[in-house]
Every structure is written in structure tokens, then in C-alpha cells.
Amino acid sequence: MYGLYLAIVRHKDHLLFILALTLSLLLILNNTSPEMGVVRGKAAEVVSFMSSPITFIRSLMFLEIETQILRKKNLELSLQVESMLNLQVENDELLSMLDLKKRTKLIMKPARVVNKGLQPNLLSIVINVGFEDGVYKNQAVLTPKGVIGKTVEVGGHSSIVQLITDLNYRLSVRILPSGATGILRLIKNGKAQIREVQKNVKINIGDKVVTSGFSDIYPSGLPVGSVSGVFDDRGSFQKIVNLKLPNNMSSFQNVFVIIEKINEMD
Amino acid sequence: MKWTDFIVPIIFIWLFQLLIADFLTIGTIRPDFPLILILYFSVRYGRSIGVISGFFLGFIVDLSGTAIFFGLLPMTYSLTGYLAGNLKGLFKKMSPVSYAFCWALIITIQFFIFCLIQYQDLWAFNKGVFLGKWFGTTIYTLSFITLLQFISPLHKNE
Numbered sequence: 448m449y450g451l452y453l454a455i456v457r458h459k460d461h462l463l464f465i466l467a468l469t470l471s472l473l474l475i476l477n478n479t480s481p482e483m484g485v486v487r488g489k490a491a492e493v494v495s496f497m498s499s500p501i502t503f504i505r506s507l508m509f510l511e512i513e514t515q516i517l518r519k520k521n522l523e524l525s526l527q528v529e530s531m532l533n534l535q536v537e538n539d540e541l542l543s544m545l546d547l548k549k550r551t552k553l554i555m556k557p558a559r560v561v562n563k564g565l566q567p568n569l570l571s572i573v574i575n576v577g578f579e580d581g582v583y584k585n586q587a588v589l590t591p592k593g594v595i596g597k598t599v600e601v602g603g604h605s606s607i608v609q610l611i612t613d614l615n616y617r618l619s620v621r622i623l624p625s626g627a628t629g630i631l632r633l634i635k636n637g638k639a640q641i642r643e644v645q646k647n648v649k650i651n652i653g654d655k656v657v658t659s660g661f662s663d664i665y666p667s668g669l670p671v672g673s674v675s676g677v678f679d680d681r682g683s684f685q686k687i688v689n690l691k692l693p694n695n696m697s698s699f700q701n702v703f704v705i706i707e708k709i710n711e712m713d
Numbered sequence: 714m715k716w717t718d719f720i721v722p723i724i725f726i727w728l729f730q731l732l733i734a735d736f737l738t739i740g741t742i743r744p745d746f747p748l749i750l751i752l753y754f755s756v757r758y759g760r761s762i763g764v765i766s767g768f769f770l771g772f773i774v775d776l777s778g779t780a781i782f783f784g785l786l787p788m789t790y791s792l793t794g795y796l797a798g799n800l801k802g803l804f805k806k807m808s809p810v811s812y813a814f815c816w817a818l819i820i821t822i823q824f825f826i827f828c829l830i831q832y833q834d835l836w837a838f839n840k841g842v843f844l845g846k847w848f849g850t851t852i853y854t855l856s857f858i859t860l861l862q863f864i865s866p867l868h869k870n871e
Binding site for chain 1: 728731732733735759760761764765767768771772775776777778782783784785787788791792795798
């Protein structure tokens, strides 16, 4: 026994080395054990805590460069997002136009708004279709939401459209489901009124207003708006109906011109 | 021989490696300061202390890093401690060049074993890159040991 002890003492360096190698190998072979994972996880937490001041200092060192890069990236992304939002709006508009064209029996010519004039009030627009495209004077112009005006001047490849928001504009309309008819005119920005409506008809807020079809310009059944208020005209046998126009006149970019009339109500 | 003679340098070197070594990184290669400490310990105190400190320091370093092969550093550092421990007291019996060659060889062997296990895929598929990694890590740490020879030569620690 004493001899064994002496041998261990004499060769302790080698034995320690063998022991260290064995332990190391055991550690390597147990790399995937859950206990090892727990120990390493705890150690990582300690190391992370201790490294945090240096990490903070290092982050400060690169802060200015990083800010510049991020600022540049931010600008690029903002422009990209803006462009994508515009494209989305345009896409939605085109999709709804496509949908309208599928739904309707009317023969329509798609057009793009190329100019909205310089007047403070939007009274007319210029579209990029003209008589070369089959467009003539006094043809109805609409968007998927409803009528927006009519052509008043036509060139080879462009036309001027008088908008429904022009105070001089008049449109014969029908209120559904009552079937009452009247003349639409603009009162002030975004608000229109239907006059010459018989007093004895029942009209509710939210009723749909469509074109009557009495006009040579507009086929019947084209959407115009919805009723937002009804009141009696004192001293006459008529009602006055307030109308909410569905189109935002400053936002649309694409329109349709009805080049052949078939009554939508038919 | 006090226990603080071991613990204080070990803690200092561990913190140094943990916090400062990143600033000295070239590409993916960083100097191995714990290895330098083990070399100094082994030459000064012999094989036993070399092996124990190597295993202990390797274990701590592996534990504080993101080692893929946990246990690899204790093994290679123990080997370095064992081999470098043999240099204790040899400076007077050898020429300085042979002595320097010996510790450089020990470091080179240590890094070869480390790289062989750590980058075994490279060894199998791209020996050029493997050799680059091996020489890179070896030469970078050796250059720090060489610099240290001007401040505190290894043989003075014997």
C-alpha cells in the first residue's frame, strides 16, 4: 500500500495530466446533456452581466456611425414605405375600377386624370382620352363610387370634364327605393341638394341616389350618392333632400367615360 | 506559494480575455491570454500546477464563452500545462534559441489540436482555410508571448 502511495506521489504529474484529460473528454462527450446546458446557461447569465459595461462602452464608441447608418436607412425605408402606400392606393383604385367594369353593362373607356387645374375650387379636370378614343362631348364620367361629372370639351387625346362639384352642374336623379326624382345641384363644398322632389314620397336618410335616366347624357341607375338629410320646403309642395357625395374629388386618379349608353336599370 | 498567487492572475486574465480581447480581434482571430498565463505558470511551478491551472482556466473560459466543444479548452490547456511544465529549470541547460523553440512548439501543438477539433470540417474539406486558421491563431498569440519576453522573459520566472 505504501508502495502504491509512493508511486502516486512520484508520478503525480502524469496522473494529474491523465485525470485532466479524462475529465476533459468526459465534458466533451457530455456536451449535449441537459445538466450541462443548465450550468452553461447560468454561466452565460453571469458573463452577460459582467460584460454589459464593456458592451455599453463599445456601443457608445460606434454610436455615431451607427446613428448615421440608421438615419440613412430610415430615410430610404420611409421613401420606400411612402412609395408602397401610394402603390397600394393606386392598386385598390384600379381593382375597384376593374370590378366596376366587370359588373356593369355599360361600355366604358378608362381614363387617367392628367390635370386638376389651378383653381382654388376643383371645378374641372383633364383626362387623357379624346375623340380619337371614342370620347365625345357630354358623356358621363364616373368612378366605381359614382358619377363625378361629364365631358364638356373634347380634344384628340384629352378631354375636359366638368365635375359634379361645379355650382353650375345639374343632374337629374332618382332616390331609391321610393323612386322619387329630383334635380341635383351643389350647395357648397362636398354638400349637394336634390330639389323638386315631391312632398308626398317617403325618403329616409341613407337612401341610395342614382341617375334617373331622363337625361341624354347619363344612363339610368348610375350611383350618385346617399341621402344625408330630408326636410320640407316651406311654402311649396316639394321636399329638399341633402346628399352626401361618395367621391373625394381631390383624390381620384382614374375614371371611366361612358361611351355607349345602356340604362343600368334595364 | 500562496493561493492568491494563482487566483488573482487567473481572475485578472479571465476578465481581460472576457472584456478586452475583443478589441484586439483581427478578423475572427483573437489572442489567447489564458494560454500565455498557463505557459508562465507551468514554467514557474512545474507540470502539476500547469495541468491544474490549465484545466481550471480552460473550464472557466469554456464556461464563459459559447464553446461548441465544451471541454476542449480544459484538455488543450492541460496539455500545454503538462508540456510546458517540462521546461521548468531547463533554461540553464539549453540554448535560449532551443528554449524559445520549445515553448513556441508547445503553443503550436496546442493550437493544432484545438483547431483540429474545432474546425474538423475545414480539415476534411478545405485544408487551406484550416491552415490559415491554425497559423493565424498560433502566430497572433505567439507574437504576444514574444512581446512579453521583452517585459518579463519566461526563464526569469523559473
